[in-house]
Amino acid sequence: MVKGSFKGRDVLSIxxxxxxxLLHILSVAGQLEKKPRPDLLKGKxxxxxxxxxxxRTKLSFAASMIKLGGQVxxxxxxxxxxxxxxxxxxxxxxxxxxxxDVIVTRNDVEGAPRLMSEASSIPVVNAGDxxxxxxxxxxxxxxxxxxxxxxxxxxxxxxxxxxKYGRTVHSLAVALSHFKCSMHFVAPAxxxxxxxxxxxxxxxxxxxxxxxDLDAACKHFDVLYMTRIQEERFPDPIEYQKYKSVYKIDKxxxxxxxxxxxxxxxxxxxxxxxxxxxxxPNAIYFKQAANGIPVRQAILALVLGELE
Amino acid sequence: MTSKEKTLRIAAIKEGTVxxxxxxxxxxxxxxxxxxxxxxxxxxxxxxxxxKLLGKKGxxxxxxxxxxxxxxxxxxxxxxxxxxxxxxxxxxxEKRKVNLPEQISGFVDCMNPNCITNxxxxxxxxxxxxxxxxxxxxxxxxxxxxxxxxxxx
Ligand SMILES: Nc1ncnc2c1ncn2[C@@H]1O[C@H](COP(=O)(O)OP(=O)(O)OP(=O)(O)O)[C@@H](O)[C@H]1O
Ligand SMILES: [Mg+2]
Ligand SMILES: [Zn+2]
Numbered sequence: 001m002v003k004g005s006f007k008g009r010d011v012l013s014i015x016x017x018x019x020x021x022l023l024h025i026l027s028v029a030g031q032l033e034k035k036p037r038p039d040l041l042k043g044k045x046x047x048x049x050x051x052x053x054x055x056r057t058k059l060s061f062a063a064s065m066i067k068l069g070g071q072v073x074x075x076x077x078x079x080x081x082x083x084x085x086x087x088x089x090x091x092x093x094x095x096x097x098x099x100x101d102v103i104v105t106r107n108d109v110e111g112a113p114r115l116m117s118e119a120s121s122i123p124v125v126n127a128g129d130x131x132x133x134x135x136x137x138x139x140x141x142x143x144x145x146x147x148x149x150x151x152x153x154x155x156x157x158x159x160x161x162x163x164k165y166g167r168t169v170h171s172l173a174v175a176l177s178h179f180k181c182s183m184h185f186v187a188p189a190x191x192x193x194x195x196x197x198x199x200x201x202x203x204x205x206x207x208x209x210x211x212x213d214l215d216a217a218c219k220h221f222d223v224l225y226m227t228r229i230q231e232e233r234f235p236d237p238i239e240y241q242k243y244k245s246v247y248k249i250d251k252x253x254x255x256x257x258x259x260x261x262x263x264x265x266x267x268x269x270x271x272x273x274x275x276x277x278x279x280x281p282n283a284i285y286f287k288q289a290a291n292g293i294p295v296r297q298a299i300l301a302l303v304l305g306e307l308e
Numbered sequence: 309m310t311s312k313e314k315t316l317r318i319a320a321i322k323e324g325t326v327x328x329x330x331x332x333x334x335x336x337x338x339x340x341x342x343x344x345x346x347x348x349x350x351x352x353x354x355x356x357x358x359x360k361l362l363g364k365k366g367x368x369x370x371x372x373x374x375x376x377x378x379x380x381x382x383x384x385x386x387x388x389x390x391x392x393x394x395x396x397x398x399x400x401x402e403k404r405k406v407n408l409p410e411q412i413s414g415f416v417d418c419m420n421p422n423c424i425t426n427x428x429x430x431x432x433x434x435x436x437x438x439x440x441x442x443x444x445x446x447x448x449x450x451x452x453x454x455x456x457x458x459x460x461x
Contacts, residue, residue, distance in 0.1 A: 013450060089428055111424035111448025130422055132449050196452060 007305030010117040011125040013133045014171045019178035026143050028307055029291075029298035040306050041070035047100035048074030049092075050127070052108040056267070056289065057127050057136075061104045064296035073100065093119035102304055123303040131167050137266060138171040140295040144288040145223055148262050152179035156220050160186040160247050161227035161272060163193040168266045169227055173197055182207040184221065186214050188246055191229065214247050218257045224249070226265045226272055226285075250274035254282060264288050324349065324371040326393040326400075327383065332356055334387045335366035341382050341460050342368075342375075349373060362389060382415060384408045385458055388442055408436045416444065417459040423449035 006024075010016075017025075046065040050058050062072045089112060096103060097120040105113050106127040113126035113133075128134040142152075149155055157176065159169045163185050173183060173193075183206055185193040192210065201208050211217050218224060226249055234240035249263060254277060265273055265285040277283050301307040330338060335355045344351045349372035359365035374394060375383070383390050384406035394402040412434045418425045425432045425448055434444040437452070445452045 015450070089424070090430070107424075108422070109424050109427050110420060110422050110451070111446065114448050115424050115428065115430055130449075132451075 006302035006308070008123055009303050010113075010123050011135050011299055011303065012114050012117060013126070014135045014138045014175050017135075017175075022139070022142060022175060022178065025139055025295070025298050025302065026146055028302060029139075029143050029294040030147075032297045032301070033294035037068060037301075039069045040301055041065065041068040041304060044070040044102070044304055044306075045100040046070055046072050046074075046300065047096045047103045048072055049096065049103060049105040050075065051112070052106050052128070054106050054128065057106065057134075057292075060289075060292040061125075061127060061136075061296050061300075064293050065300055067293065068297055068301060070300070074104075089115055090119045093124075096120075097122050102300060125299060125303065131165060133171060134167055135171065136292070136296055136299060137168050138175050139299070140288065140291045141168070141172050141225075141264065141266070142175055143295050144264060144284060144291050145262075147291070148284050148287070149222055152176060152181050154180065155222045156182040156184065157223040157225060158184040158186055158217060158221035159193070159225045159227070160214060160249075162191045162229045162233065162243075163187040163227070164191045165230065165233050166227045169193070169225065170197060172225065173201060177201055177204045177206055180205075182209070182220075184209040184211065184217050186211055186217050186247070188212050188243055191243065214253065215256055218253060218261075221257060221261055223262045223264060224257065226263060226269075228265075228268070228270055228272055245271065248272055248274065249277055251276060254280065257282070320398060321350070321369055321371040321395055322398055324369065324373055324395050325375055326395060327368045327370075327375075328365070328391045328393055329359065329361060329389050330366040330368065330387045331362050331389065332364040332366050335368065337386055337460070338366075338368060338383060341386065342370075342379055344368070344370065347373070378415070380406050381409060381412060382460060385412070385416065385442060385444075385455075386460070408442065410436055412436060412444065415461050417461055418446045418449060418451065419453050419457045419459070420446065420449045420451040423451065425449075 048058060048062060065072050093116040102123050103116060103120060104125045104127050105116060107113065108130045110130040110132040113124055113129050117124040126133055126135055163169050183201060189212065198208055229243050231240050261282050262284050263282050267285060267289055332355050335353065339353065347370060352369045355366035356364050357367065390406050392404050392406060393400045414431045416432055416434060418432050423446060424430060433447040435447060437443040437445055442455050443452050444458060
């Protein structure tokens, strides 16, 4: 890793990061978790530009910045900004660039963060752009797996639920393709993992299994990555009803799994994980969400050049 | 009379460009994209000619004009099998296959309606993915398009 090579870098898409980059971010996150650095980003300003509402990600970024001694400005409601008056995203970015050190942004329009990165000379961190990317979610997923499971090599991960539209699944699969792990994709045919990803994974030598039978597959998993089947993906509510509860992680399913299985979920959940699972040692989805803090701290400190 | 002489008799040009080996169903798109309706010199178009390579092919002959590199890129996208023949003094002076650059800017539309390039005044940009079939990946929304989805502005 080149010293300081993260300084000024944008964090837009998980595909922009090599295996070494990913491991480096995880190791910096680990350091920050062990040894807090409350003055590291003193005097730095993070502009938090959420063009699409989000509570968890927005708060997690703000908390990360504040815990490092930095400050946060921004908006969470487009109605209160000149964006509504028709200002282009380019112009908004240019203006914000003039008085902050890093931009964190979410937009339901795909590719918007990359456009902002082209307009700005300060780093831009994508906090989610529609169905496209949410790289810090992927990094905190990786961090969680590393912390709870140990290593990526040799691991079997099972992705369950909506694998067609689930961007967290797509990005995590891309990130994990840098390692020697096996991936199982469990989904009804209508929501299966897109072929382009399956082809890419196989080309990289990853062992891939596809099935719709969770009961049969789950015994192989070291990590079970559960996802929500999103109502808004279905134009027809009857279709949604059909798929809504095809998979549910409850005590019965847990019995079929390895005793050591770790259950992850990007949250929010709507019923696909029985709350009774929460108190088992297998449930790590709340820890996963909390891991957003060290990971986002690491990203902010790295792109601002305060850590190498 | 050989078939070649027949073709030449219909459309022999002194200087210009012959685009050969165009799949028959792409010919009218190419005419539109090259804006041949506005051409100043003669343009002849033949289609549904038998072809060993393509089954049925089209040929476009444009007098007095060489293609710009942008136009050659557009043809490469629409008809990767096409051959460009540069005609000088009635003879084929240069023959080349069209090929795609690694990146394409500006003239192709992103198929994703929720892409920033379809929402704000910003030029499109795609990475060309190598392989048997042309695939374009939008640099902004990262969506991939196959040949059938490519729409030229
Ligand atoms: N002076 C000309 N005016 C118009 N068309 C021409 C002229 N000379 C050649 N052509 C056309 O250009 C194309 C290429 O000519 P060429 O003689 O190289 O044919 P070819 O050997 O079949 O080429 P290829 O191997 O590329 O199929 C043919 O479609 C031919 O009809
Ligand atoms: Mg020929
Ligand atoms: Zn796009």
